[in-house]
Amino acid sequence: MKKADVVVLGGLSGITAGISCRRHYPDKKVILIRKEGTVLIPCGIPYIYGTVGGPENNVIPDGLLENNGIELIKGEAVDVDREKKVVTMKDGQEIGYEKLVFATGSVPLIPPIPGIDKENVFPVKKEFDYLSEVHSQMDEVKDLVIIGGGFIGMEFADECRKGRDINVTVVEALPHCLQMAMDNEFCDEAQAKLEETGVNILVNEKVEAILGNGKVTGVKLSGGQELKADMVILGIGAVPSTNLAKNAGLEMGFKNTIKVDRYMQTYNDPDVYACGDCAEKQSFFDGRPTGVMLASIATAEARIAGANLFSPTHQNCGAISVFSTVINGRAFGVAGLTERMATQIGARIVIGTAEAPDTHPGGMPNSCLTKVKLLFSKDTGVIMGGSISGGKPVGEMINVLSACIMHRMTADDIVKFQMGTHPALTSSPIVYPIVNAACKAIIPLKKSA
Ligand SMILES: Cc1cc2nc3c(=O)[nH]c(=O)nc-3n(C[C@H](O)[C@H](O)[C@H](O)COP(=O)(O)OP(=O)(O)OC[C@H]3O[C@@H](n4cnc5c(N)ncnc54)[C@H](O)[C@@H]3O)c2cc1C
Secondary structure, eight states: OEEEEEEEEESHHHHHHHHHHHHHOTTSOEEEEESOSSOBOGGGGGGGGTTTOSGGGSBOOTHHHHHTTEEEEESOEEEEETTTTEEEETTSOEEEEEEEEEEOOEEEOOOOOTTTTSBTEEEOOOOHHHHHHHHHHHTTOSEEEEEOOSHHHHHHHHHHTTTOOOEEEEEOSSSSTTTTTSOHHHHHHHHHHHHHTTOEEEOSOOEEEEESSSBOOEEEETTSOEEEOSEEEEOSOEEEOOHHHHHTTOOBOGGGOBOBOTTSEETTEEEEEEOGGGBOEEBTTTOOEEOOOOHHHHHHHHHHHHHHTTSOOOOOOOBOOEEEEEETTEEEEEEEOOHHHHHHTTOOEEEEEEEEESSSSTTSTTOOEEEEEEEEETTTOBEEEEEEEESTTHHHHHHHHHHHHHTTOBHHHHHTOOOOOOTTTSOOTTSOHHHHHHHHHHHHHHHHO
16 A cells, blocks of 8 residues: 555645645655546636636646655546545545545535526536536637626626627626625625726626527526526535545535634644645634635645644645725726625724825826725724735735735724835835825824724
């Protein structure tokens, strides 16, 4: 029987956990077991259908594993015997371990809509061959309906029209697209940007049935309207892939995730760890379980799990939830709580907003207006969240906000923040919008003190 010090089951966060383990414990033998032959960059999946041109241009190279001395075994793990410390593969092969990491991820949520199993209805699976098939089918499509106006649905809608003359409709059950992630003013901006590309957006509408005889021909909406469709893409969320862990007797947590502590160690087996979409998450803010699934969280957890395997000392501070997307060239990002989320948990907040061009002078080529909204606790002045829209710099500005949140900076601290600025690269230091939004929150914060 093959044996390793560490066996990891998974893809994206599995690779990261393996690399982290080898960095901390270079003498340990690590095997990664992965179901897929080729692993895709999951966040790049919508871009397969437009910008990057095909799944072959969106893969995580296996060289990463080789370069880090990790052995790859392709195939599905079908059983874990925790007493014997053995993983059994579908082909019968057995692999022994000292430490095991579950990074088995998630699979798309498939709602019980009548007709959901019709031909050309595609949940967004993270599988190379499957997505290649969707890619070749899409060239024949005239009417595409996307169910779900979250970031996956919106990115697909934006991408699928690139280089294709097709009708695209997004159907969203809530009053706004992206409502679960952003406040209304940012949702409205994102929706308007997508509509500019010719995508049709229907909100407050649910798909009640998928029509067609074998192959999809349309969808029926809750309002009674019928839409023509020769392809349907489902972008309504994901569920953790945890059957193997459950069958191995591991304790399950929130919404069928694997229960882990702050070291990413499972509750009932100190030799088994879990990270990524399959692992339970606690909110950074209130410590309650949260269902958020993001690659950024998955890989952060994987680094912690890998580092802790033979000496559990690194702690997970909880999920801040940092998200970004780009719709028709305008970027949107959120770190931590939105105003809506803060209201839902009953937090007393003060808001500061600011706008500035992302170059100075604003007349520079490709300059873009950046809008920042920061939320501070009325009681402590500590930052609880931030939302930004603008040009490409938003992708990194939102990460700056995440660092501010993680280190519990106050509005006063952010006002004193020393940023680097350059005419072609950033807003002017006089109106730097993160700092100015904090400045604007200071007066109401002082009044409420
Ligand atoms: C279209 C799309 C766009 C996204 N965009 C973003 C984004 O922009 N930013 C962001 O932060 N997040 C994004 N996400 C979310 C992100 O992709 C996930 O959070 C991330 O993939 C989680 O990584 P993971 O390693 O936990 O799980 P996964 O990526 O799901 O990987 C799990 C792996 O484990 C394998 N596996 C499962 N069971 C077994 C088994 N029994 N044996 C062997 N192998 C097994 C699977 O086949 C898979 O390869 C996006 C998701 C999708 C679908």
